[in-house]
Amino acid sequence: MEEQQSLFAEDRERERRSRIYGTPEFKKRYQQYIRSKEWKALRLQVIQRCGGLCERCREKPKRLEIHHLTYDRFGDELLTDLQALCFGRCHGEADKERERSVANRREERGENARIEAARDTYFTKIYGGDWERHWLSDPERMDRQFDDWLERKEMADDGRSDYYGR
Numbered sequence: 001m002e003e004q005q006s007l008f009a010e011d012r013e014r015e016r017r018s019r020i021y022g023t024p025e026f027k028k029r030y031q032q033y034i035r036s037k038e039w040k041a042l043r044l045q046v047i048q049r050c051g052g053l054c055e056r057c058r059e060k061p062k063r064l065e066i067h068h069l070t071y072d073r074f075g076d077e078l079l080t081d082l083q084a085l086c087f088g089r090c091h092g093e094a095d096k097e098r099e100r101s102v103a104n105r106r107e108e109r110g111e112n113a114r115i116e117a118a119r120d121t122y123f124t125k126i127y128g129g130d131w132e133r134h135w136l137s138d139p140e141r142m143d144r145q146f147d148d149w150l151e152r153k154e155m156a157d158d159g160r161s162d163y164y165g166r
Ligand SMILES: [Zn+2]
Pocket: 054, 055, 056, 057, 058, 059, 085, 086, 089, 090, 091
């Protein structure tokens, strides 16, 4: 239980950090962090690890930069969150890949929010506004009930769009 809670907290923290990514607040914190001695120490470890070679193309560039594979632990990174990359090509590509994965995650969150809203509507119709009380008494059964309904509904929606598509 305790482990589950801490996993949940970790998830929420990751979510929070990925939400501020790209905002002015993030940029400000980034500028401050990049000058900190914690960052400089971490950076040095990555530079030592790579032995002067780009960690993607394995070439020896004139200039190496430190890339964040993820900002999930921004300010408290693991060494595996960071890569030394050659300036220009590899760093540019790696930044684009990260942008894509952030965008995918945002899209997924939108999808989750849509399902949450459908779930609320569905249970409210059956159990009323305090459906959460019912849910707590038998969450597994109710979740199954909702999943079955959602599956049937999505199949019906697919059928309809097929029909109109012809
Ligand atoms: Zn490279």
